Amino acid sequence: MVGIVGYGAYLPRYRIKAETIARQWGTDPEAITRGLQLYEKTVPGQDEDTITISVSAARYALRRAQIDPQEIGAVYIGSESHPYAVKPSGTILIDALGIGPNVHVASYEFACKAGSEAMYVAYSHVKAGEMKYALGIGADTSQGAPGDALEYSASAGGAAFIMGSERVVAEILFTHSYTSDTPDFWRREGESYPRHGGRFTGDPAYFKHIMGAATALLEKSKMSPEDFKYAVFHMPNGKFPNEVGKRLGFKKEQLEAGWIVPWMGNTYSGSSPTGLAAILDVAKPGDLIFMVSFGSGAGSDGFIYRVTDEITKVQDRAPKLREMLDNQKTYLNYGEYAKFRRKIKLND
């Protein structure tokens, strides 16, 4: 049996309300809160980035897995906000957590699905018998251009998953990836903010790829939506994951546990992985979980998990995602937010 042996998520404590951003730009807050179902989002502290978020999430995953970090054979971090353009984020993480130096490390990039890619490859290494444990992380501190629609959603957070074959808490039963050249969202080298194709980001991108991966995954597994206790899809806003779930035949109750985006925002590479962490926090032995990520450019990774008896032993060993989401919040005004996100031009 191969799957997740430990998981952990981390969210910064700072928040900004969608209403605060809307008022700054003279936009109707209702259009955002009701239209996109986004109420507030996480903002990283001035001393937080993809690496520090990954370290916090992975530390919780280690606490749950209770394994020797030296036995981890690979560390992959998926993000579109790696602090260095050249120098993998994982090199810093392994030294912070006492992993390695006998370890394979790489940074992954694929817009919002870099995290699920890291999980996918980590899982495959263990399944191939190449190593005992592998760590896959999705984390981001993404930015939207000031006044752009993305500014309401781009947030910060991440989740880490240790894959292994002993004391598995969620077995991975099936995987499937679906990818095509779709220019829905991109950022050219050297640009500060990404560009997107507006309405083009919906049907030809998000919906097509998630539906493609999901349909293939259901065919492969010979399962149907009603077999699953939970489902989680990439969450660029509150509306899309519910809509794609509906199109595939999932019900609202299956999506609720992982639907954290209205209060968290889109944590990009951390989006569906943090949703999965929120589900694992409340899952019971035997539950089946359906997960499909989405990354612009574009592609989707799908996973089917079956929760094991081990889950109840690990759930309370580290903070749960909803506790981090609902408690210990510090709200920022737009000026503080602009300073935190270094949107203000300073003298060098």
Place this chain on the structure above:
Amino acid sequence: MITARYHREIPQRYRLEAGKCLACGHLSFPPRLVCPECKAKKFETVTLSDEGTLVTFTVVRVASDKFSKETPFPVGIVELNGGVRVTAQIADANIDELKIGQKLRIVFRRIQDDGKAGILCYGYKAIMA
């Protein structure tokens, strides 16, 4: 901060690795070559607890250039479980709520950068537990 020095201090800055005197058990953080208690020269490496108590603190309102955008921020002395005391910035803090004796936890944060093109320096800070 120069790259070589930062690199040398990684075990302490990232993982709180201390030297435990094999003769008398005294903990030195950062590790030393000679035990300040018994003058012995043999040590084992131990990792300090990431939980502790706030011994005292001050609030920095006028900081050096590198930290001037983060003011006001508290800096405290934290007694980690096991007795070793470290000086650390207290992150995410509501200064009005901070109290001597309160429980803190050590976290991994970005400390500073070596200019726009230089290396990023990470290390420990404390947060309210």
